[in-house]
Structures are given as C-alpha cells and as structure tokens.
Amino acid sequence: MIQPTFEPADLVNPIPPLNRWWAYACLALSMSLVGSYVALSKPLVLVFPIFLLAWLRFGIGGLAMLRWLKKPPGEPPITPHTRGLLFLESFLGNFLFSICMLFGVSMTTAVAAGVVMSSIPAVVAVLSWIFLRERIGWRSAAGIACAALGIGLFSLQKVDTGVAVDSSGPLGISRALLGNLLVFAAVVCEASYVVIGKRLTEGLGPKRISAIINLWGFALVTPFGLWAAWSFDFGTVSLPIWTLLVFYALAASVWTVWLWMTGLKTVPASQAGVFTVMLPVSAAAIGVLFMGERLTSLQVVAFGIALLGLVLATLPQRRPAQA
Numbered sequence: 568m569i570q571p572t573f574e575p576a577d578l579v580n581p582i583p584p585l586n587r588w589w590a591y592a593c594l595a596l597s598m599s600l601v602g603s604y605v606a607l608s609k610p611l612v613l614v615f616p617i618f619l620l621a622w623l624r625f626g627i628g629g630l631a632m633l634r635w636l637k638k639p640p641g642e643p644p645i646t647p648h649t650r651g652l653l654f655l656e657s658f659l660g661n662f663l664f665s666i667c668m669l670f671g672v673s674m675t676t677a678v679a680a681g682v683v684m685s686s687i688p689a690v691v692a693v694l695s696w697i698f699l700r701e702r703i704g705w706r707s708a709a710g711i712a713c714a715a716l717g718i719g720l721f722s723l724q725k726v727d728t729g730v731a732v733d734s735s736g737p738l739g740i741s742r743a744l745l746g747n748l749l750v751f752a753a754v755v756c757e758a759s760y761v762v763i764g765k766r767l768t769e770g771l772g773p774k775r776i777s778a779i780i781n782l783w784g785f786a787l788v789t790p791f792g793l794w795a796a797w798s799f800d801f802g803t804v805s806l807p808i809w810t811l812l813v814f815y816a817l818a819a820s821v822w823t824v825w826l827w828m829t830g831l832k833t834v835p836a837s838q839a840g841v842f843t844v845m846l847p848v849s850a851a852a853i854g855v856l857f858m859g860e861r862l863t864s865l866q867v868v869a870f871g872i873a874l875l876g877l878v879l880a881t882l883p884q885r886r887p888a889q890a
Contacts, residue, residue, distance in 0.1 A: 586833050594830035594842040597823045602849030604818040611815060614808050619799055621665060622792020625785035627813060628820025635778035643770055652763055653776070657783035660760030667753035674746025686751070688876075689715050690758040691840025698762055701835045710841045713876025717844065720869035758840065764828055765836040773828035781820045844873040 611620055638644075645653075688711045695701040767776050831839055848870055855861065 590830040590833035593826040594839050595845050597826035598842050598845035599849040600818050600823045602846040603853050604815050608815050616795040618791035619795035621788045624816040624819055627816035628781045629785050631821050632778040635774040652767055653779050654783055656763045657780040659756040661784040662787045664753050664756040667749045671746045671749030674742045687754050687757055687843045688840040690754055691761045692837040694758050694762045695837035701837050710876040713872050717869045717873025761840055762836050765831050768828055768832040773825050776828050777824040
C-alpha cells in the first residue's frame with residue numbers, strides 16, 4: 568500500500584508566483600460567487616420548482632457558452648476516456664450533487680448538514696491522494712484541518728428553525744441519519760468534481776470544459792425540467808425575478824465553473840479544496856450585508872480559523888538551499 572508523502576507541493580512542482588496568485592484569485596472568486604448566488608437564489612426557489620430552476624439555469628448558461636463548444640486550434644481531440652470524465656464531472660458535480668443535497672437537507676437539520684459539509688476540504692485531499700497521487704505538504708494539511716474546524720464551528724452556531732423533524736425513515740433507518748448520509752454523498756460528489764476537474768484541465772481548456780459539462784447537465788435535467796414546466800405559469804414571474812434568474816444562471820453555469828477550472832489548471836486539487844471555505848464565508852457576508860442577519864462572536868472566530876487555513880495552504884513554501 569502506498570503511503571501518503573507529506574512534502575510541500577510548491578517544492579515538488581514549482582509554480583511561478585504570478586501564475587500561482589492568479590490561480591488562487593480565480594479559485595477564491597469562484598467559491599465566493601457560489602456563496603453569493605446560493606444566498607441570493609432564495610427568492611428563485613420560492614417561485615420556480617427545483618427541477619425547472621435547474622433546467623432554466625443550464626439552458627441560459629448553454630446559450631451564453633455556445634461559442635465555447637467549438638474546438639480551439641491546437642487542442643487535442645477528445646478521447647473516449649475524456650468524454651467519460653466530462654460526463655462524470657457533470658453527473659456528479661451538477662446533477663447528483665443537487666439531488667443528494669436537496670433531499671438530504673430536507674431530512675436532517677441545517678446544523679447537521681453544515682457540519683457534514685465542512686468535510687469537503689478533507690475529502691478532496693483524500694481523493695486527490697488516491698486518484699491523482701498528489702503529495703500533501705504539512706502546511707496544506709494544516710490548512711485543510713483549519714478549514715474543516717472553522718466551518719464546523721460555524722455550522723454548530725446556526726440557529727435551528729424549531730420545526731420538528733420526522734424521525735421515521737425507510738427500513739427502520741432514522742430520517743436524520745439518512746439525511747446526513749445523503750449530505751455526505753453530496754460532499755463526495757463535490758470532492759469528485761474537484762478531482763475530475765483537475766484531470767480534465769490537463770488536456771482541455773477551462774472554457775470548453777465549462778461548456779461541455781453544462782451541456783451534459785442540461786441533457787440530464789431536461790426530462791424533469793419539461794415535466795415541471797408543463798404545469799408552471801410563467802406569466803406570474805415578475806421582471807426582477809427574471810433578472811435574478813439570469814444572474815444566477817450565468818454565475819452558476821458560466822463564471823464560477825470557468826474560474827474554478829482556470830485555477831485548477833495551476834493549483835493541485837488538494838490545495839484547491841481549501842478554497843471551498845469561501846463559500847460559507849461569502850454566503851454569510853451576503854446575509855449580513857443585504858438580509859439583515861447577524862453573526863455571533865463564535866461565528867466570527869470560526870471564520871477566522873477557516874481563513875487561517877486558507878492562508879496556510881496558499882503561502883509559498885521556502886525552498887531548501889541547494890549544495
């Protein structure tokens with residue numbers, strides 16, 4: 568059995584400082600956009616059914632990225648293996664992630680779901696070591712631990728809604744336990760999205776990856792979207808909601824995916840996983856700035872720990888002196 572080697576990633580694969588910081592900025596902005604549109608999409612969920620919302624999102628994103636589907640000059644042809652990875656990227660990262668997360672959260676509490684979601688950086692690191700053979704430096708390992716601890720503490724401080732949760736489930740399994748298992752399945756899907764994306768960036772450009780996996784997502788959700796659209800009254804949707812829908816579609820299908828794939832082209836997947844801490848940070852910031860929510864002192868400390876993990880994972884390593 569191969570044991571993980573804890574060595575600084577920057578010493579094994581040196582990255583030019585300018586490229587490294589540009590990649591970090593892309594990853595951070597991608598997760599920040601995810602957090603912002605998750606927070607701002609609450610009005611959309613109240614208007615559109617889930618599958619219809621997803622179908623419209625992929626459709627609008629596909630129109631925006633239509634030119635990105637064309638093979639650029641100099642890019643190698645897509646092999647059957649790469650086609651399979653592109654399908655898995657969309658199926659796991661877009662389709663199955665949404666299903667597991669939505670149904671999982673409906674069966675468990677927001678607090679428990681948040682704690683389970685805090686394991687994303689650690690799961691990304693494990694999958695990166697298993698499938699990509701990435702070496703995890705001590706500083707990256709410490710960053711992963713701080714990210715998980717910080718987001719876990721933040722989730723524990725969320726206020727419960729007071730709504731009773733039905734404890735009965737199929738086959739005698741607790742609904743709460745089943746919900747937590749589904750949320751963890753969503754975590755594995757998200758971590759797989761990061762790892763597969765790293766492999767895809769080795770041969771394809773970020774724009775084409777974004778366009779193809781969006782097209783797969785549109786194909787997968789189309790039957791459910793058409794079924795939801797059949798009985799939906801589109802005339803009741805106001806202009807501000809349509810405007811918010813366009814922003815949501817562009818942010819979710821175009822900007823965040825392109826930024827994430829651009830950063831992954833340079834940064835190891837295990838290190839990129841730490842940037843998922845920006846998702847709850849930006850979502851909380853939107854809640855405080857625009858929705859009148861407040862943070863407790865412990866939540867501020869939790870975010871500080873999570874951001875410390877981000878600093879530890881991204882600071883350049885000092886190279887040893889050569890003889």
